[in-house]
Amino acid sequence: MRLTGVRKWTIFLVPCLLAVFCYCAPADQRDTGSDVAIVVNENAPVSNLDMGELRKIFLGDRQYWTPDLPVIVIVRGPGSHERDVVLRVIYQMSELEFKRYWIAKIFRAEAVSAPKIVYSDAITNELVTAMPGAIGFVAAHDVTKGEKVVRIDGHLPGDPEYVLR
Numbered sequence: 001m002r003l004t005g006v007r008k009w010t011i012f013l014v015p016c017l018l019a020v021f022c023y024c025a026p027a028d029q030r031d032t033g034s035d036v037a038i039v040v041n042e043n044a045p046v047s048n049l050d051m052g053e054l055r056k057i058f059l060g061d062r063q064y065w066t067p068d069l070p071v072i073v074i075v076r077g078p079g080s081h082e083r084d085v086v087l088r089v090i091y092q093m094s095e096l097e098f099k100r101y102w103i104a105k106i107f108r109a110e111a112v113s114a115p116k117i118v119y120s121d122a123i124t125n126e127l128v129t130a131m132p133g134a135i136g137f138v139a140a141h142d143v144t145k146g147e148k149v150v151r152i153d154g155h156l157p158g159d160p161e162y163v164l165r
Helices: 007-022 050-058 083-093 096-105 121-130
Strands: 037-039 064-068 072-076 116-118 134-141 147-149
Touching: 037 083, 037 121, 050 072, 050 083, 072 083, 072 121, 083 096, 083 134, 116 121, 121 134, 121 147
Parallel strands: 072 116, 072 134
Antiparallel strands: 037 134, 037 147
16 A cells, blocks of 8 residues: 555654644643652661752752761762753752762762762662662652652652743
């Protein structure tokens, strides 16, 4: 069967238009599945952080939960939605600024190393559940047993006021 010019365009345009309409839905109508959850080990001594505290932790300015428990920051590798959200909202940096920030911080001996970079939510989940001082972020729908979702300014993923989306 041979497709006419109109039919070819219809087959091509309909899926494209559907994708555009779904993506451009108002924020309050979007699925909260795009929320990014901040996760820590279930035994970590934290359950709520304000944005200023969270920013200090991810910038390496707060390096200990308690005197005996260091903070271990886990960050997704470039190219993930979760990383883009964290760079925009928490770090308030571009990808290049993030890299320069950590190079300078290590060079000035203000940090021993940059955050641990991982390439999937599954690896983040494994490390957070295995390391008591770890903090990371995953897609809210990928939180697993052994992790605690940290409230940000009193809000959890899915709340209308939650900022990490």
